[in-house]
Amino acid sequence: MNILSxxxxxxxxxxxxxxxxxxxxxxxxxxxxxxxxxxxxxxxxDLSVGDxxxxxKDTTGGGPLSEAFAAFTKEAGKSGITFDSLPAGKxxxxxxxxxRYVDYVExxxxxxxxxxxxxxxxxxxxxxxxxxxxxxxxxxxxxVAQTEPAQVQAVFAGGAGSDYIKELSIDADRTPGSIDYYxxxxxxxxxxxxxxxxGGLIQREILRGTAVRLVTAPIRKSEIFAGKVLGGIATSxxxxxxxxxxxKYVFKAYWGEHIGIVLIVLFSEVIMALSLGLAFSYLLKGSxxxxxxxxxxxxxxxxxxxxFPIGDDSGGGIMGxxxxxxxxxxxxxxxxxVIYGNDVSAAWPAVGLYLGFAILFLGASIAAMxxxxxx
Amino acid sequence: xxxxxxxGLTKKFGEFVAVDxxxxxxxEGEVFGFLGANGAGKSTTINMVSSLLRPSSGEIRILDRxxxxxxxxxxxxxxxxxxxxxxxxxxxxxxxxxxxxxxYGLRGTQLKERTEEALEFVGLCDKAKSLPKNFxxxxxxxxxxxxxxxxKPKLIIMDEPTxxxxxxSRNYILTSVRNLNESGCTIIYTSHYMEEVEExxxxxxxxxxxxxxxxxxxxxxxxxxxxxxxxxxEVKSALPAxxxxxxxxxxxxxVLQEENMIRIHSDAAVDNLNRIxxxxxxxxxxxxxxxxxxxxxxxxxxxxxxxxxxx
Numbered sequence: 001m002n003i004l005s006x007x008x009x010x011x012x013x014x015x016x017x018x019x020x021x022x023x024x025x026x027x028x029x030x031x032x033x034x035x036x037x038x039x040x041x042x043x044x045x046d047l048s049v050g051d052x053x054x055x056x057k058d059t060t061g062g063g064p065l066s067e068a069f070a071a072f073t074k075e076a077g078k079s080g081i082t083f084d085s086l087p088a089g090k091x092x093x094x095x096x097x098x099x100r101y102v103d104y105v106e107x108x109x110x111x112x113x114x115x116x117x118x119x120x121x122x123x124x125x126x127x128x129x130x131x132x133x134x135x136x137x138x139x140x141x142x143x144v145a146q147t148e149p150a151q152v153q154a155v156f157a158g159g160a161g162s163d164y165i166k167e168l169s170i171d172a173d174r175t176p177g178s179i180d181y182y183x184x185x186x187x188x189x190x191x192x193x194x195x196x197x198x199g200g201l202i203q204r205e206i207l208r209g210t211a212v213r214l215v216t217a218p219i220r221k222s223e224i225f226a227g228k229v230l231g232g233i234a235t236s237x238x239x240x241x242x243x244x245x246x247x248k249y250v251f252k253a254y255w256g257e258h259i260g261i262v263l264i265v266l267f268s269e270v271i272m273a274l275s276l277g278l279a280f281s282y283l284l285k286g287s288x289x290x291x292x293x294x295x296x297x298x299x300x301x302x303x304x305x306x307x308f309p310i311g312d313d314s315g316g317g318i319m320g321x322x323x324x325x326x327x328x329x330x331x332x333x334x335x336x337x338v339i340y341g342n343d344v345s346a347a348w349p350a351v352g353l354y355l356g357f358a359i360l361f362l363g364a365s366i367a368a369m370x371x372x373x374x375x
Numbered sequence: 376x377x378x379x380x381x382x383g384l385t386k387k388f389g390e391f392v393a394v395d396x397x398x399x400x401x402x403e404g405e406v407f408g409f410l411g412a413n414g415a416g417k418s419t420t421i422n423m424v425s426s427l428l429r430p431s432s433g434e435i436r437i438l439d440r441x442x443x444x445x446x447x448x449x450x451x452x453x454x455x456x457x458x459x460x461x462x463x464x465x466x467x468x469x470x471x472x473x474x475x476x477x478x479y480g481l482r483g484t485q486l487k488e489r490t491e492e493a494l495e496f497v498g499l500c501d502k503a504k505s506l507p508k509n510f511x512x513x514x515x516x517x518x519x520x521x522x523x524x525x526x527k528p529k530l531i532i533m534d535e536p537t538x539x540x541x542x543x544s545r546n547y548i549l550t551s552v553r554n555l556n557e558s559g560c561t562i563i564y565t566s567h568y569m570e571e572v573e574e575x576x577x578x579x580x581x582x583x584x585x586x587x588x589x590x591x592x593x594x595x596x597x598x599x600x601x602x603x604x605x606x607x608x609e610v611k612s613a614l615p616a617x618x619x620x621x622x623x624x625x626x627x628x629x630v631l632q633e634e635n636m637i638r639i640h641s642d643a644a645v646d647n648l649n650r651i652x653x654x655x656x657x658x659x660x661x662x663x664x665x666x667x668x669x670x671x672x673x674x675x676x677x678x679x680x681x682x683x684x685x686x
Contacts, residue, residue, distance in 0.1 A: 005477050009466070016465050209459040213522065216425045217478035218450035374427050 002219045003227040010231025011238075014197070024193065024239050028186040029246055035186075035307070036179035036251065052123050055101040057086040059108045064145075065138065069107055072134045081127070103127045111135075118320065121333065122176070125341035132343060176254070176340060181309060183253030184339070187243045188331040189306035191269040194236035195297050198277025199290040201228050202375050211375040225369060229274065229362070236270045256339030261347045265338070268354035269331050273297075275361035282368035304328025327354065376403045377439065378530045378561040379424065384433035386419050386585075393419040395585035396433070401530070401578075406552065406562045408576030410569075410672075412682045416585035417565055418458075421532055424563075425455050437530060451479060454528035454560075456520050458535040462507050468494060469503040472521050479526035493525035497551060513544025520551060524560075531555065532563045537571060549575055569673045579672070583680045596675045603628065603678050605668045606639040606648065611661035620658060624650050629681055635663075640678050 015021060056073070060066045073083040083105070086092050092104035093115050102123040104115040114131055116124035144151050176184075205211040205228075214224050244266070247253040255262055280296075281289045301307065304326035323329055330350045337346030369375070379401040386394040394416045401407045411417035422428040424435055426442060426449070435442045442449035455461075462471050473490045481489055494500050497517035507515055516536060523531060533552065537545045552575055556562055566572055572579060573593055580590040589596055617637065618630040626645025631638040637655075641647055648665075655662060668674075676682075 001482075002478055005474070009463075009474055012470075013463065013465050208463065209457060209461040210463060212425070212427060212455060212457045212459075213461045213475055214478070215427055216450060216453065216455045217475065218447045218480070219478055373429055 002223045003230060006214075006224060006227025007231035007234060010201075010228055011235050014231070014235040020197070021239075024190070025242055028190050028243050032179070032182045032186050032243075032247060032251060036177075036182045039182075039308075040178045052081045052103075052127060053101050054081065054083045054103045054105055054127055055086050055092050055095050056083050056105045056107070057092050059106070064142070065107055065111075068138050068141070069112075069134070072130075076130060081130075105131065121336060122340060125337045125343065125346075128337070129341040129343045132345070176336070179247075179251050180254045183244075183247035183251060183255070184335055185304075185306045185309075185328075185332055187240060187247060187266065188269065188304070188328050188335065189301045190243050191236070191240050191266050191331065192273045192297055192300055192304075192328050193239075194232065194270045194273035195277035195280075195293050196290065197236070198232050198274040199281040199293045201232050201274075201278055201281065202369075203281055203289075205375055215374050221369060221375070222366075224375065225366065229278065232274050232278075233270055236274060237267055240266050240270060254339065257342070258338050258344055258347075261338050261344050262335055265331055265335055265347050265350050265354075268351045268358070269327065272327060272354040272358040272361070275358040275365065278365045279361035279368075282365045300326045300328050304330075305332050327357070330354070377401065378403050378405075378437065379563070380434075380436040380439070381420070381424070382434045382436075384420065384423065384435065385431045386416075386423060386428060387431045393585055394423070394430075397582070397585065397587055399580060399587060399590070401561060401563060403529075403561055404556070404559070405578055406556050406564055406576045408572040408579035409563055409565045409582065410572060410579060410676060411565075411582035412680060415582045415680075417582050418534065419585075420582070421534055421563070421565070425453065425532060426450065451526070452529040454523035454526065454531040456523045456531065456533040456536050458538060458565075460515050460519050462515065462518050462522060464508040465506065467504050467506055468499050468510075468518050468521070471507065471518060472525050475522045476525035481526060489525045489527070493521040496524065496554070497521045498547060511541075511544070513540040513547070516540050516544060516548060517551075520548065524555065528560070530561045530563070534565050535567065536564075537566065537568065545571075569671070569676070573672050581676060581679055583682075588679050589675070593672055596672065597670050600670050600675055600678050602643050603640050603670055603674065604643045605670055605674045606641060606651065607666045607668060608637045608639070608651070608655065609663040609665075610635055610637060610655065611663060614658055614660060617655065617658055617660065620654050621651060624654060627651070629677055631677065638677075640674065 056069075058066055058069070076083065084101070086095070086104075092101075092106065095101050096104045096115055096117050099117065099119055102117050102120045105127075106113040106115070112131060112135055114128055116128060118124075202211075202225075205214060215221070241263075244255070244263075248255050277293050280293045283289075284292060303322045305323075306328055330353050334347050334350030337343045377400050379399070381397055381399040384394055384397040384399075385392065397416070397420060399420075409417055409421070419428065423430050424437075424442070426446060437449040438452055440448050463474075466474065469490060472493050473486060476486055476489055476493070491500070491503075494503050497520050499514065499517055499521060502510070502514065507518055510518065520533075520536060536552075537548050540548075549571060552562060552564065556575075564572065564576055576593070578590070578592055579596060580587050581596070582588070589599065591599075612635065615632075618632055621627055621630045621637070621639060624641075624647055626642040626647045627639055628642065629638075629640045639651060641651075648667075652662060652665065670678075
C-alpha cells in the first residue's frame, strides 16, 4: 500500500510539472512532424521485394531439405526474389558485407543458417521472415514424415504453393514512410528519456528535504525505492503511450498488427532507461549525474537512429559498433521487424536486453542505496 | 516513564567523533530543550534518534524499546519537524499532510480526520487546498509541523522550528508547542533563540563537543553559575583588540563582543569592574552604559561552552 501511495504521489507530481511535460510530449511530436515532412524523399516509398538478391550455399548434397528449399526458392522467385548459388571459391558472408546480396543462406546437415545485412535491414528482415515461415513448414513436414510419410506432400500442398509468400505477411501496400519511421524512432527515444528524470528520483527528495520524512516514517527503504521506481516507470510509459497514440491516430503512422508486442518492447525499454538513470544518480552522486545521463541519452538517440536512420548505412567499424551499442537501436531494430516483417520473435531479444540491463542497473542502485545512511 | 533513553551513544565519521558516549533521558510530558552551538553534535544526535543515521555504538530506546530492534514501533511514535522545510511545494497543504500521515498506516476516514485536525491545529484549514509555494515562510513552517503531528506521535522532535519567520508566526508556533505538550506529547526542542527555550522548556541539556555538559531545569542550570557575574558594557565603538586585554584582567572568564556591546563573564568573588572600565578607557573607548545582569540561560551556555549559541 505504501509503495502504491508513493508511486501515485510521484505520478501526481510529475504530471503537475507541466513545463517538463510539455517538453516531454511536445518536442517529439513536433520533431516527428518536422522530420517526417522534411525527409519524406529520404525514405524509399517503393521498396520492392523484387530487388532482393540472396546468395545460397547448399552443403547438404541433396535430400529433403534441399528439395524443399528449391521449391521454396521457386515460389519466392515469383515475387521477384532471386536466390543465387554461391560460386565456388566465394565467401557468402563477404558477398553480403560487400553489399552484393541482402542475405546469405547456408543449408547444411544442421539446418538453415542466415547471415543478414545490417545495411539493408528491411530487405534482410523480409527474407528472414520468409525463411522462418519456410522453416516452420519444413519442420512440420519433417514431423509428419516420421509418423505419416504419405501426408508429407499434403503439408506443403495445404495451401497454394505461394503460401510461402503469403505467410510472410508483408503488406504490399505498406512501406515505412518518413512519418512511420520517425513515429517509431522518436517513440523509442521518448522511452529512453525515462533515464533523465530518473537521475533525480531520489536526489529530488534529498534536495527538497522530504527524504527526512520518508526515512523517518515506519516504512522500509525498499518500499520507498519501489514506490518511486514504479511511479517513474508509470509516468514515463504514459508519455510513451501518448506519443504512440498521437502518432498512430493523428499522423496515421503505421504500427503494424502486433500492438501488444510493440507496447511490451516499449515498456521494457522504459524500465531499462529508468534503471539506468537511477544507477547513474547513485554511482555519480550529485547533479553531475543528470548532465551526464542527458548527454548519454542524446548520444544513444543519435546512434540509435532517432534523428536519422544512421544504422542502415553504418556498416561495420566503430560506427557500426556504436550503433549497435545504442539501446534505442535495439528497440528500433526489433520493432521494425515486428511491424514490417511480421516477425514477433524479433521483439524478444530487445525485451531480453532491456530487462537484463534493467536488472543489472536496479541491482547496482539497490546495492548503493543499502550502503547509504538515509535515502 | 521515559519516552527517550540514550545510553553511551557514539557516532564517528572517520576519525571525527561527532557524538561522544552520550547518555540522556527525556521523560514523558516534558518539553526538553536541546542546546548546542553549530557542530556541537546536536543534529547528529537527533538524526540518530530519527533513524537517519546509524550509531557507531550505544543504545537508543523510545518508549522503552530499542529503535534498531523495533524500528517500526519507534517510528510510529516519533514525529519529526526538521530544521529545513520537508514539504512538497507542488502538492496542496492537505495532500502533504495526508500523504505523510498515510505512510503511518492511516487510511480512509481516520486519515481524513487526522489530516484536517493537524491543519486546524496549525491554523491552515482555510489554506488546505493551496500550494505551499504560495505560502509565507511562517505558513510553510506551520505546515512542516502539521506533517509531523497528524499521526499523533508520543515524541516530537522539533529542530529549530521558528528559524527565519516573523514574530507572529513564531508566537503561533510556540503556542502550538505548548498545546501539543498539554495534549500529552513529549517534545524535544532545539533553537538558537535562548528566550524561546527559557520560555517553553521544562528541562534543558547543553551539548558541546559531542557530550552533554549540563542538564537540568533552567533554575538548576542557572544555579550552577552563581559564582559568575554577567557584565554588559555599551561603548560608542568597540575595538576588535579590546577582548584580548580584558581577558588578561584577573577574574575575567569570557569576553564577547557584539557590535557596540561587550559582554564579560567574570568571577563573582573578584571585584574587577573598575579595572575593566579603566582598561576600556585606556584603550580609547567611550563608555555609554554599564550593567550587571542576573545570569540567564545564555550566560550559562556561554560560561559552560565559551561560545555563543549562534557561533
